[in-house]
Amino acid sequence: MSSGDKSTAVLSRHFEDLDQQKSAVTLGIWVFLVTEIMMFGGLFAGYVVYRNRYAAGFAEGSHHLDVLLGGINTAILIASSLTMAMAVFSAQTARRRALVAFLILTMVFGAAFLGIKAVEYGHKAHEHLIPGSHFHYEGAHRTGIYVFISFYFAMTGLHALHMIIGLGVMAVLLVKALRGRYGARNYMQVEVAGLYWHFVDIVWIFLFPLLYLIGRHV
Numbered sequence: 779m780s781s782g783d784k785s786t787a788v789l790s791r792h793f794e795d796l797d798q799q800k801s802a803v804t805l806g807i808w809v810f811l812v813t814e815i816m817m818f819g820g821l822f823a824g825y826v827v828y829r830n831r832y833a834a835g836f837a838e839g840s841h842h843l844d845v846l847l848g849g850i851n852t853a854i855l856i857a858s859s860l861t862m863a864m865a866v867f868s869a870q871t872a873r874r875r876a877l878v879a880f881l882i883l884t885m886v887f888g889a890a891f892l893g894i895k896a897v898e899y900g901h902k903a904h905e906h907l908i909p910g911s912h913f914h915y916e917g918a919h920r921t922g923i924y925v926f927i928s929f930y931f932a933m934t935g936l937h938a939l940h941m942i943i944g945l946g947v948m949a950v951l952l953v954k955a956l957r958g959r960y961g962a963r964n965y966m967q968v969e970v971a972g973l974y975w976h977f978v979d980i981v982w983i984f985l986f987p988l989l990y991l992i993g994r995h996v
Contacts, residue, residue, distance in 0.1 A: 800966060803966055803970060804970075807970045807973050807974070808973075811973065811974070811977050814940075814977060817936075818933075818936070818981055821929070821932060821933050821936070822984070822988075824929070825929050825933070825988060828925050828926075828929065829926075831922075832919070832921065832922030832925055832926070833922075833993075834918075834919050834922060835919035835920075835921060835922010835923045835924075835925065835926055836922060836923075836925075836926045836993055837993030838917070838918070838919050838922070838923055838926075838993075839919075839922065839923040839926030839927055839930070840926070840989065840990060840991070840992065840993045842902075842905065842907060842923075842927075843898075843930070843989060843990050844898060844901065845990050845991070847894050847897065847898055848898075848986050848989075848990040849986075849990075850894060851891050851894050851895065851982070851986075852982065852983070852986050854887050854890050854891050854894070855887070855891060855978075855979045855982050855983075856979070857887055858883075858884050858887035858888055858891070858975070858979065859975070859976055859979045861880045861883040861884045861887065862880070862884045862971075862972050862975045862976065863972065863976075864876070864880045865877055865880035865881050865884060865951075865968060865972065866965070866968050866969050866972040868880055869955075869960040869961070869965035869968040869969070870962060870965050870969075871962060872960075872961040872962045874955060874958055874960070874961075877955045877960060877968070878952065878955050878956060881948055881951055881952045881955060882952065884948055884975065885945055885948045885949070885952070888941055888944060888945045888948070889945065891941060892938060892941055892942065892945075895934065895938055899931075902927070902931075907923075907927050908927075908931070909924065909927055909928045909931060913927070929989075930989055933985055933989070934985060934989070937978065937981055937982060937985060940978045940981070941978060944971075944974060944975050944978055947971050947974065948971065948975075951967060951968055951971055954967070955968075
């Protein structure tokens with residue numbers, strides 16, 4: 779355990795004890811994540827419907843995505859889930875230096891993911907495969923490819939927004955961790971942030987095969 783631990787278990791006045799507060803916070807984050815699942819679920823449902831309608835266009839569109847960059851980003855997010863889990867464990871066991879290190883690593887992985895995604899978006903702009911007035915494609919299945927690319931940007935863009943929010947949360951946690959605010963008696967904020975981060979990682983695990991892999995053999 780690190781020295782100089784300033785962590786204290788803060789009980790809000792509308793809870794009877796810390797156990798009740800922890801249960802309420804845990805329930806709250808799970809309810810929030812369910813609403814997030816419903817939001818992404820709508821996009822996934824739309825993807826399935828339009829993929830059945832424009833199967834050839836979606837298959838052709840997947841060939842315009844960089845599987846290598848998508849695979850690297852998948853590995854990065856899996857690694858970030860590990861570092862986030864270690865950050866939660868470090869907070870629970872009052873290892874302040876380890877907590878700080880794992881939070882920084884998680885942020886580095888998250889920033890690397892967004893950087894690679896920005897490179898991919900740049901490639902799409904260069905190929906004129908951005909939905910809107912600048913979209914240009916002269917091959918077959920133009921409508922299907924346009925719909926596929928629209929889903930690609932909608933789904934990966936929403937996911938990237940969640941990553942940006944997650945990085946902001948990590949930055950707040952890092953500042954508090956540097957001040958010794960977390961420990962064996964006060965780690966709920968880190969644990970809740972970990973649940974959110976894992977959710978964002980899991981969403982990508984579904985996005986990667988749906989967008990990058992399915993249909994590439996066609």
